[in-house]
Amino acid sequence: MAKRKSKQDAPASPKAPVKRAPRQLDEKDEKTLSLIVSTAERVRAGIDKRALPELRFPTRSLGNVKYDAKVGYFELGKGRKARALTVNTVKSFAQTLRLMSISKEMVENDDFATKREAYYVSKNWGEAKFNEQTESDTVMDDIEALASLDGLSREQLRFYPEEHGGSVAGNLIVLDRDSETGAPLRIDCTGFGSGSYSIPHAVEHLGFETKAKFILAIETGGMFQRLNNHKYWKSADCILVETGGVPTRATRRFIRRLADDRKIPVYAFVDCDPYGIANIYRTLKVGSGNAAHINRFFCVPQAQYLGVTPQDIIDFKLQDATHPLQAVDVKRAKDALKNDPFFQAHKPWKKAIDQMLSMGVRAEQQALAKWGLNFVIEEYLPRKLADRKAFLP
């Protein structure tokens, strides 16, 4: 008893931080290190020859993007911009190399930095420090675009976004690793009761075991909670993923890796409105225009649109649970039809968006509650899943 009491009163400080298991560098880690080292060597070789060193990055803009429905996502074009060392670029040149050097250390130590932390780390760089995070983000985006040419994502460089990941429940075992002992961890996503598994910021190291028939990506936390509390994942033999609006990078990458690895289809269940279709679903499936260098990692080309569709509003008699489209909705829908290569490439989508515009209304997934709280489980999802060929592309 006495011993326990003294332990309670003792400060936590005497305990040493947990030692982390030495980690075998995997293939991608080796690739990351080799990219960083070869870039640095090129710069050094230029200096040794008394030439001004230069770094070349892919141009990140809509003008340098292409979309091929067969590839399935917005790709980076061939445009490049060079950053040569001059009086004007000396600071950003140094910052680029510094950030790449941190990245090397983090890969070697199995550590990471949020984009915000990376900005703060620079405060110890003397004159090379960043004054605003927008500066460090821009340099990081360039490095990321460079690495993407080698099939490496920013997470592989160990820079993570600040954003929160999505939640997962259902017939899935996630394979992770104890950071201290290196022992394998099996995380059974059927075992969390009313709670769920929260996706970490980086998912590259995760493995998966599942016999589930599909992944259901769900827009709202409320719908996710309903399907989880009623163990819908058991009756439908699936995996539920809550995206919480537009899915974060980690959530998209998690779904993509899981779907690729286990070869299972992905169905999106979102609100029937231009935001749900042109932002949430489009970003999930093909990525976004101004981040084309990362789409190859973060989009889920195999995703299909289960609903809610404009036709569902009619088929499930939801008219009096709809809301009129606002000006911003109409603008977003028209933009999608006019400017978005994804919707232009798929006729069924043109038809669906035209239908929504002519009906002049939008419907949320929770509107199905009009027919009873569990209508979605007992009627809507089974009827939709019985005709998967009708899903929008």
Added chain:
Amino acid sequence: MAKRKSKQDAPASPKAPVKRAPRQLDEKDEKTLSLIVSTAERVRAGIDKRALPELRFPTRSLGNVKYDAKVGYFELGKGRKARALTVNTVKSFAQTLRLMSISKEMVENDDFATKREAYYVSKNWGEAKFNEQTESDTVMDDIEALASLDGLSREQLRFYPEEHGGSVAGNLIVLDRDSETGAPLRIDCTGFGSGSYSIPHAVEHLGFETKAKFILAIETGGMFQRLNNHKYWKSADCILVETGGVPTRATRRFIRRLADDRKIPVYAFVDCDPYGIANIYRTLKVGSGNAAHINRFFCVPQAQYLGVTPQDIIDFKLQDATHPLQAVDVKRAKDALKNDPFFQAHKPWKKAIDQMLSMGVRAEQQALAKWGLNFVIEEYLPRKLADRKAFLP
């Protein structure tokens, strides 16, 4: 093989929804039902006597709030407003009774509705339907205030918010229950690897097993991920909770129930700025003024402020990693000093906020990365935890 193939192709619909285990109503459920039934009986008795029935709700406004540091949170005053049945109130009167009736059904069936779903359910009520969710939310707030007088929260009435819960990692076993079989579930929060446990929307039914020394409530996902990836919860023997900005109701209630149940202290680790102090921490600890009827459930009066403090900026030499206070920051800080009964009741807080105002800067928790990514684990937290008496109240 053939059998498996046909299973793959079959629609999910033939499987019946999972049957849920009959659930023993607990004491709070009985209380909820008895509140609803007695309210309905009073209305009915009025009608039977040919009197106009009346419903009385606590007034929800800052004018009907009191703060006693010993109680530890903003309490509801004695103000009441009556809603008598008249031509003008007939609709909201009916809506109130309808919502209470849904609540009764949900308690009996162990189900729930998000606030959004409750709004949509009304679409089947004919003329009593809600036109906007703001209408259903207002009626729900009244019912919630009424129930709070009996020690019942809105979650107990089975109406859940849409918001996402926080994440948990560390020395904690959460006790839940399988909704289908009723079997107990033990969720070990040390076993999620780089991921974590996502708090469900309702936490009232959860139990806890832990020998952890404290709960660390962390503002940012990035810091949470760092402490989790380095298993800080093991070296410091604690439980990590990510609040993701201002903690949601479920996150606050989770921390509160855990801290009450296991009698462990709660330390808040947030940004040193008026938002971190006057919004995130203040809401966590004492609740908010315009929701005084729920603070008794959702605040965590035992919370203490570990940091980042204005003095930390000096002690840990973070000056060049700070940002100037903006006009909105200064206004928020001055408001806190002038109008907030919590800060007025605690001199150390007055001093700290004055210090921040005179320094004219704010500092984020991630600013500690200036001294190295893991300075926070190796130096900052151990030094702070060695002097817990110095924590701000």
